[in-house]
Amino acid sequence: MIDIRQLRYFQAVAEELHFGRAAARLAIAQPALSRQVQQLEEELGTPLLRRTQRRVELLPAGALLLERARAIQQELARAVADTRRTGAGEMGRLSVGFIHSSTYGLLPSIVGRFRQLYPGIALELHELPITAQHAALVRGTIDIGLLRVQAAPAELEVVPVLPDPFVLAVPSLHPLAGRTRVRLRSVADDPFVMFSRDEAPLFHARVQALCEQAGFRPQVAQHATQIHTVIGLVGAGLGVAVVPATGRNLHPRNVRFLQLSDKAEPVHIALAWRRGQETPAGRSFRKVTQEVVASLLHGAGR
Template identity: 40%
Template structure:
């Protein structure tokens, strides 16, 4: 049984007239009659009792009409769902993100996605950059929001923002009253850092900036979460270099100062596999990332 035959039968059964059904379907009446006869032959039963004035359903026809309406409705629903999925309007988009992006950037992007594609389910996972790259490569993530991915990785890299780096200081620190500090002034400080084995890219980026400023970074304490790092700074165990978005985390005894070095920025990017770059939900995300989501210029993040 073909969907076309079922559609023809339902039209005749509802109109109880071949001419009106043919007009409704915009087909020739002989072709319509031929398809109904073919359907009856396939089912080996009479579906319609034809008279000179009207058409009546047999018991078998009544059953097929009820079932046929449901089948046609499901077919239409499937067609619509496929079309919306192809356009990126429904389905699931699996996004990874670094923890520091969760404070400002991720909420803006998710809000914009839901406004633009309300039928799209967004599945969010917090992961380090390296774990995101592995998950994108093996297909368990569609797209990632990562830091310090500048070298070729075999993935599509779309630069999202150049975020200033700050120095977080205990409120009792001699430099705590300053609005800006040069990295070279931190040469003798103890640094609270991520374990390099877990967050190697940001760790190496900050270490390279210190080396460029003329000294070797001296880690004193380690923590795996930014709030913990900032808590240790507030407790006076050292200082930390953090992305500007962390400024939103305000703790007693903690202050932030701008790093007055032009290279003191962290690079955020959207990353996906090349074969997923044209996937509608992914391209929508990249498009939204290029737009001004919060009144700032695209390509910068000064929140």
């Protein structure tokens, strides 16, 4: 079986057309080099070189092998470099799940920065709700997920990366629209645009609990699933709503966002992957996400 060392030795002789110079180039003894080339010719069953006392000439078979040997060496060098880059998380493919609300600012910043730093990694993006991301991660159909923190299968590692506090969204003509901070109790008598219990259980449960903590049950005028839909309905005058602060990045018309004086834990945006199976490309994505989040928090003065 021909090995890569034999090809390298032959290539040196074929390019130098001189065994002495080729041996010096390879830093080996000339007799050892001659034996290696002879063994290669025996294995191939054909002479590659014509040797005389004055010169070495390439035979047609040798010229063909030199061309192929150069191509093999170049391909091997690329394979070694690409393998190292893949192992270092600089090359490959990465399938990423994301929730819709991450597109309001976080995901575009991550993707832009990631493509700038890791052009050798092909990103595949899949918009999926949180529970669908959990299932896809367990099955291995996505490598990493950008989602919200909620109860997840034991097979998954979930790491919070960005706190997303709740704010109160009110129509721009609402009596409280000129305020910057209010207590939730101040809108106890207002109609609410509420997240759906079935389609957005995390937000529904948290907003319901916040209202009850403030001493009232919200009067629901309309249910909706997505943050942008809830905010759009607030802008249409259907009521007020408690939403994650991420929604401010939509810059909606006819809506004002007020900070809540009530004590309320934020809903964290997180990264998730299958426990013990984070890929090098996934680690690179997590690193970029942490850098982008740090920049966003610094810009927000936190």
